[in-house]
């Protein structure tokens with residue numbers, strides 16, 4: 001008998017919006033060769049498109065809204081409990097993986113202490129961190145912007161950079177047109193980077209991420 005293929009690496013994906021980048025991950029995970037499976041999709045708000053996409057794909061979902069908790073620390077703890085519940089099949093010697101794909105909140109110490117987190121950001125970090133990245137890049141007049149996949153730490157888009165790809169800005173771009181072209185790149189970059197990092201691993205030396 002040939003050896004059975006390794007089990008796919010489970011990941012929880014967190015979203016706050018329409019979830020088009022989540023959809024790219026869902027589609028990638030349909031291929032058993034991809035090596036990653038989405039154990040659950042969580043959101044900080046109910047009813048968003050990303051949750052609907054996950055439900056349509058038969059993926060478990062959960063909502064953990066800061067407004068339902070007396071303070072940020074308790075929200076962070078509840079989110080960590082949800083994430084860990086869905087990742088309990090992760091082998092004890094492996095990281096528990098979370099992917100944030102348009103999740104518009106800073107994660108707290110409970111989640112970051114329990115999990116390794118990859119985020120996609122619609123700019124070439126360290127330029128234009130935060131939630132207005134595309135508008136800020138346009139307003140600054142840059143000719144090239146792009147997409148970054150990075151490891152998440154407690155700062156706002158400050159974690160070590162794993163992968164980046166450039167997107168030229170066109171003279172007639174507005175925020176919507178530019179963001180849409182960046183998202184095309186984000187989908188491909190995140191799908192490739194999630195596979196590489198979760199299935200093959202990485203090392204960090206100071207801030208430099210070396211992929212295995």
Ligand code: GRF
Nearest residue numbers: 017018019020021102120122
């Ligand atoms: C992406 O550009 C992500 O980087 C940003 O929010 C967007 C999410 O898009 N933070 P979608 O909801 O996946 O379409």
